[in-house]
Amino acid sequence: MAVQEKLKLIIRQQQLDDELDLIISERKGLPEDIEELEGQVAALSKRIEIRRKREDENKVRKQTLKGDIKVSQEKVKKYKTAQASARNNKEYDAITKQIEYEEQEIKKAETSIRGLEELEERQGQLEAKGRELMKEGKDEDLTDDMMPTDELEKQLDDISAEVKDKKKELGKIIKDTEDEETELRAKIEKHKKSVNKEIKDIFARYLHLRKGRILNAVVKLVRSSCSGCNTRVPTNRQAFIMQGGFYTCETCGRILVAETIFDEVKAVKVED
Numbered sequence: 273m274a275v276q277e278k279l280k281l282i283i284r285q286q287q288l289d290d291e292l293d294l295i296i297s298e299r300k301g302l303p304e305d306i307e308e309l310e311g312q313v314a315a316l317s318k319r320i321e322i323r324r325k326r327e328d329e330n331k332v333r334k335q336t337l338k339g340d341i342k343v344s345q346e347k348v349k350k351y352k353t354a355q356a357s358a359r360n361n362k363e364y365d366a367i368t369k370q371i372e373y374e375e376q377e378i379k380k381a382e383t384s385i386r387g388l389e390e391l392e393e394r395q396g397q398l399e400a401k402g403r404e405l406m407k408e409g410k411d412e413d414l415t416d417d418m419m420p421t422d423e424l425e426k427q428l429d430d431i432s433a434e435v436k437d438k439k440k441e442l443g444k445i446i447k448d449t450e451d452e453e454t455e456l457r458a459k460i461e462k463h464k465k466s467v468n469k470e471i472k473d474i475f476a477r478y479l480h481l482r483k484g485r486i487l488n489a490v491v492k493l494v495r496s497s498c499s500g501c502n503t504r505v506p507t508n509r510q511a512f513i514m515q516g517g518f519y520t521c522e523t524c525g526r527i528l529v530a531e532t533i534f535d536e537v538k539a540v541k542v543e544d
């Protein structure tokens with residue numbers, strides 16, 4: 273295959289890739305937005321779950337402690353009855369020790385409950401402070417602890433609704449362009465094979481440039497310069513390009529070809 277024909281293959285590749293990019297750009301960054309928002313949903317859900325778990329654990333812990341107190345109180349009651357009918361001092365003292373032990377257990381449990389209640393109170397105060405700050409619009413002063421759980425839930429609902437809307441919008445766009453995209457992707461795959469076969473080195477350079485977000489990897493020589501970066505091309509290289517060859521711009525790395533080759537590709541594009 274003549275060099276000119278090979279260059280046409282790479283220009284055609286660029287046209288096809290541009291067409292696909294155009295379809296994808298119609299999605300207006302929705303896939304990225306959705307991904308970002310879904311990350312936020314996951315983080316918020318986790319935060320809420322941790323809080324709920326902590327609340328549940330405290331509730332269970334308090335209930336257990338209250339149950340323990342009741343059991344100890346029952347025991348004290350029973351011991352006191354037994355104490356009243358103690359047969360001797362030794363028996364009386366032994367029961368007293370049992371009563372003292374249970375009373376101490378009750379005290380310990382009560383202290384633990386108070387500790388838990390104090391924690392809840394402190395959390396409540398922090399959240400009250402948080403609500404105050406939010407009301408004043410000073411959200412940036414809010415610490416993690418200050419954010420009330422119901423506010424987190426509200427945020428979660430809002431973001432989830434936003435994700436749903438965006439997904440619906442994206443679904444509609446994708447549906448509208450689905451057939452076009454499938455067809456184009458198949459065309460690109462097929463074309464890639466011939467490009468890779470005929471012009472492997474330049475294609476590798478092309479892919480490298482596009483990966484670096486230089487979408488116009490192949491450009492025309494315009495007014496003796498690279499039309500990608502406007503750097504002037506050495507005269508002997510210009511002549512080479514005009515004869516149907518190509519040149520790699522020393523400034524931007526783009527693949528430079530003659531304008532006529534571009535025009536020829538454009539002319540046959542419709543048949544493809």
Ligand SMILES: [Zn+2]
Nearest residue numbers: 498501521524
């Ligand atoms: Zn250049």
